Amino acid sequence: xxxxxxxxxxKAIVLQTPDSLPVKLFEMGCMPGEExxxxxxxxxxxxxxxxxxxxxxxxxxxxxxxxPITDPNAR
Amino acid sequence: xPDKKALRIALVGRPNTGKSSLFNRxxxxxxxxxxxxxxxxxxxxxxxxxxxxxxxxVVDLPGVYSLHASSSDEEVVMNALLxxxxxxxxxxxxxxxxGTNLKTCLFVFSQVxxxxxxxxxxxxxxxxxxxxxxxxxxxxxxxxxxxxxxxVNTRSGEGLEELREAVLQAKPSSKLPFFQPGGLHLxxxxxxxxxxxxxxxxRAWLLGLKTAGDSAQETSGPAxxxxxxxxxxxxxxxxxxxxxxxxxxxxVKDRRWTARLDRIVVHPLWGSVVLFGLLFxxxxxxxxxxxxxxxxxxxxxxxxxxxxxxxxxxxFLAHLISKGLIxxxxxxxxxxxxxxxxxxxxxxxxxxxxxxxVVFIMDxxxxxxxxxxxSVVPMVSGTxxxxxxxxxxxxxxxxxxxxxxxxxxxxxxxxxxLPVYALLIGLVIPNxxxxxxxVRGVVLLALYALGFIAALAGSALLNRMMPAKKxxxxxxxxxxxxxxxxxxxxxxxxxxxxxxxxxxxxxxxxISVVLWFLASFGPDRSPxxxxxxxxxxxxxxxxGYAGKAIEPVMAPxxxxxxxxxxxxxxxxxxxxxxxxxATLYSVDDEDSTTIRAQMxxxxxxxTGAPFFTLAVGVSLLLFYAxxxxxxxxxxxxxxxxxxxxxxxxxxxxxxxxxxGVAWMAYVLLR
Numbered sequence: 218x219x220x221x222x223x224x225x226x227x228k229a230i231v232l233q234t235p236d237s238l239p240v241k242l243f244e245m246g247c248m249p250g251e252e253x254x255x256x257x258x259x260x261x262x263x264x265x266x267x268x269x270x271x272x273x274x275x276x277x278x279x280x281x282x283x284x285p286i287t288d289p290n291a292r
Numbered sequence: 293x294p295d296k297k298a299l300r301i302a303l304v305g306r307p308n309t310g311k312s313s314l315f316n317r318x319x320x321x322x323x324x325x326x327x328x329x330x331x332x333x334x335x336x337x338x339x340x341x342x343x344x345x346x347x348x349x350v351v352d353l354p355g356v357y358s359l360h361a362s363s364s365d366e367e368v369v370m371n372a373l374l375x376x377x378x379x380x381x382x383x384x385x386x387x388x389x390x391g392t393n394l395k396t397c398l399f400v401f402s403q404v405x406x407x408x409x410x411x412x413x414x415x416x417x418x419x420x421x422x423x424x425x426x427x428x429x430x431x432x433x434x435x436x437x438x439x440x441x442x443x444v445n446t447r448s449g450e451g452l453e454e455l456r457e458a459v460l461q462a463k464p465s466s467k468l469p470f471f472q473p474g475g476l477h478l479x480x481x482x483x484x485x486x487x488x489x490x491x492x493x494x495r496a497w498l499l500g501l502k503t504a505g506d507s508a509q510e511t512s513g514p515a516x517x518x519x520x521x522x523x524x525x526x527x528x529x530x531x532x533x534x535x536x537x538x539x540x541x542x543x544v545k546d547r548r549w550t551a552r553l554d555r556i557v558v559h560p561l562w563g564s565v566v567l568f569g570l571l572f573x574x575x576x577x578x579x580x581x582x583x584x585x586x587x588x589x590x591x592x593x594x595x596x597x598x599x600x601x602x603x604x605x606x607x608f609l610a611h612l613i614s615k616g617l618i619x620x621x622x623x624x625x626x627x628x629x630x631x632x633x634x635x636x637x638x639x640x641x642x643x644x645x646x647x648x649x650v651v652f653i654m655d656x657x658x659x660x661x662x663x664x665x666x667s668v669v670p671m672v673s674g675t676x677x678x679x680x681x682x683x684x685x686x687x688x689x690x691x692x693x694x695x696x697x698x699x700x701x702x703x704x705x706x707x708x709x710l711p712v713y714a715l716l717i718g719l720v721i722p723n724x725x726x727x728x729x730x731v732r733g734v735v736l737l738a739l740y741a742l743g744f745i746a747a748l749a750g751s752a753l754l755n756r757m758m759p760a761k762k763x764x765x766x767x768x769x770x771x772x773x774x775x776x777x778x779x780x781x782x783x784x785x786x787x788x789x790x791x792x793x794x795x796x797x798x799x800x801x802x803i804s805v806v807l808w809f810l811a812s813f814g815p816d817r818s819p820x821x822x823x824x825x826x827x828x829x830x831x832x833x834x835x836g837y838a839g840k841a842i843e844p845v846m847a848p849x850x851x852x853x854x855x856x857x858x859x860x861x862x863x864x865x866x867x868x869x870x871x872x873x874a875t876l877y878s879v880d881d882e883d884s885t886t887i888r889a890q891m892x893x894x895x896x897x898x899t900g901a902p903f904f905t906l907a908v909g910v911s912l913l914l915f916y917a918x919x920x921x922x923x924x925x926x927x928x929x930x931x932x933x934x935x936x937x938x939x940x941x942x943x944x945x946x947x948x949x950x951x952g953v954a955w956m957a958y959v960l961l962r
Contacts, residue, residue, distance in 0.1 A: 239765040240517055243524040244358035246396045256551070260560045264655050266770055271393050273550075273770035275652050277659075280765060 221262065221281035223255045229286040238283060246270035252289065298339060298349035300381065301459060302372060304404055305388030306397050307355030308771035310416035313446035314388065315352045316783045323783070325791045334686050342456050351382070354689060357396070359403045360520050361502050364691050370498060373407055384459050385411040391421040391428060391443070394539060398531045402470045406494035410462035411439050414455055418445040429538040436534060438467030447777060471527055473497035480513040550772040557649050567653055571672050574637050578676035579707070582629035593622045601824070608821045611812065620804030623865070623924060624797040627679045631792055632785050634673050634680040638687055639784040643776035651768060661748045662755025664690065667697045671747065674704035678925045682932055683788060692758065698929060699942060700750040702920045705743035708866040712916050713739060715870050718888050720909025742917055799927035807864055810834040830875050835861050849915065849951065850908040850958045866921050907961035911954040918950035
């Protein structure tokens with residue numbers, strides 16, 4: 218499952234992310250092991266806005282499609 | 293010029309931490325706005341006296357999420373903090389942290405401390421923390437960080453004295469380092485340290501990773517991405533420990549306002565309604581709200597002009613003052629109402645946190661053109677005037693996007709084109725109805741649409757042509773909504789207006805006086821300044837000769853020498869075209885119907901038919917739609933990009949585009 222599949226208002230945990238992602242993502246607080254929630258999205262789910270570590274971070278769908286997540290209860 | 297005796301203090305922190313509020317508090321109105329060398333990015337500094345004999349120069353650095361350079365913002369901050377030369381060196385750092393979002397802010401601050409600079413942590417949003425039931429154990433955190441930590445409230449000014457005191461006393465942190473750089477590449481790091489003559493390993497680490505990231509070749513050093521990721525993980529682990537020990541939050545009281553407002557503001561339907569409503573208000577304000585003050589300025593200068601004519605005996609000096617200088621000053625002052633209004637509006641949007649939502653909502657639409665939602669503001673303001681619109685690009689953090697927006701904004705139909713369009717449409721477009729719509733109205737609407745299409749297409753084209761060396765990923769923080777601080781709005785309006793008058797204003801005034809000379813003197817006769825009318829018939833002035841000289845070039849567009857002269861003289865401002873045509877057709881009043889009637893009577897000597905055919909009219913309309921016929925736009929572009937070359941290239945490029953389009957229209961319609 219990837220971040221782009223997360224339904225509105227649902228929470229998940231960020232998994233180990235591939236090296237190809239921008240480091241800025243980590244530096245903004247979106248790191249493996251953190252809880253992440255889809256807060257709102259623009260039409261066609263692009264861009265999308267997530268809450269992670271108390272910050273609202275917006276990103277385009279193409280980036281969210283690359284970030285693997287897992288259900289918090291499945292762990 | 294940097295003052296060597298002044299203590300240079302840099303503000304470093306994430307965006308939306310109240311950095312500009314604190315900056316305004318610390319420096320008041322004594323701010324200087326400029327650009328960073330080589331980057332079209334704003335740099336604001338402010339000088340003020342902090343203590344007897346202590347002059348402080350506060351530098352407002354761009355907001356960043358990390359000191360590692362992902363974009364030009366971060367590069368600017370990194371370069372500033374790594375300066376070692378005595379003239380450029382940063383003496384003190386004030387790190388900013390939003391008290392309601394400490395985690396990510398402390399991440400950057402721990403990087404700053406590792407640079408070994410004397411630093412103080414200013415925790416802002418104190419009032420917000422209290423309201424939301426948050427508590428920070430300041431003394432314990434200061435102990436751990438090895439530097440002073442001060443709670444400030446930029447709204448009330450609480451804690452500012454304490455902050456100033458702490459900054460003056462500040463020393464490099466005693467608890468260094470917070471992060472042990474190098475990992476498996478200690479030898480590489482030692483080498484960088486030696487090559488650059490750097491004492492602290494973290495400085496070498498920042499510099500070395502940046503160089504490794506820029507060059508495509510394999511180096512002996514670590515992979516920059518991996519290294520930065522590891523650093524982020526380690527630093528966050530440490531920050532989390534600090535927060536667990538020193539920060540108490542009541543989760544029930546958290547983040548209610550922002551979430552509730554966002555349900556409307558970024559809603560697919562209501563969000564658009566709010567956005568277009570606000571843009572409509574902006575448009576109305578720029579068009580009609582600025583009318584009264586602009587008329588007032590115009591009237592006052594007309595009074596001044598007639599007063600001069602009475603006081604100064606008629607002659608060269610009187611002409612120079614009333615026809616050259618005063619119109620030049622008017623050309624500068626006239627823009628002030630619109631600039632002030634636009635910047636009040638923009639700073640309200642930025643202050644409240646709404647601007648980030650505009651970017652979010654518009655991203656999908658602007659993306660194909662290489663622009664973000666931030667360009668919506670210059671695009672809409674451009675319909676009033678390109679001057680404030682181009683100035684508004686200062687609020688863009690992405691210098692590539694700013695470049696694109698500056699390049700294409702002059703294409704948008706501004707209000708100065710309206711008199712030209714009205715005259716020409718009235719002249720060549722029949723007053724008929726077309727499917728129930730007036731054809732003249734349709735043509736005007738089409739010209740507006742053409743302006744937007746040309747601007748967006750131009751941007752998309754330039755975006756393709758520009759080599760994409762490092763496109764930062766679209767990652768945007770949505771700041772919580774906040775009530776704007778009037779102090780910040782007023783400071784922004786004041787600074788923008790001041791810098792426009794003192795910098796672009798100088799260029800506008802100079803060009804205006806030069807053009808007056810060219811219109812008043814000619815090669816054949818000496819001008820006659822003894823009367824109030826123009827000292828020389830325009831066709832005998834240098835401008836007239838220039839117009840006639842370019843006539844052969846303009847002939848393929850269907851322009852005769854009169855039009856060519858009017859085109860040359862309207863570089864002052866597009867609407868001057870109407871006045872020059874009136875002069876050339878010996879019409880006394882500038883009422884456009886009289887000029888139109890006179891122009892309609894003009895006969896083409898070759899064909900015997902009316903000169904202003906549909907082909908000539910449309911060709912001229914299109915020429916004015918595309919050409920950058922405006923010295924003030926030229927001046928503002930030169931000022932904003934810090935480059936006359938940019939302005940000249942843009943002027944030529946848009947001129948060629950205008951020429952090409954007008955020529956095609958003329959050939960097709962003839």
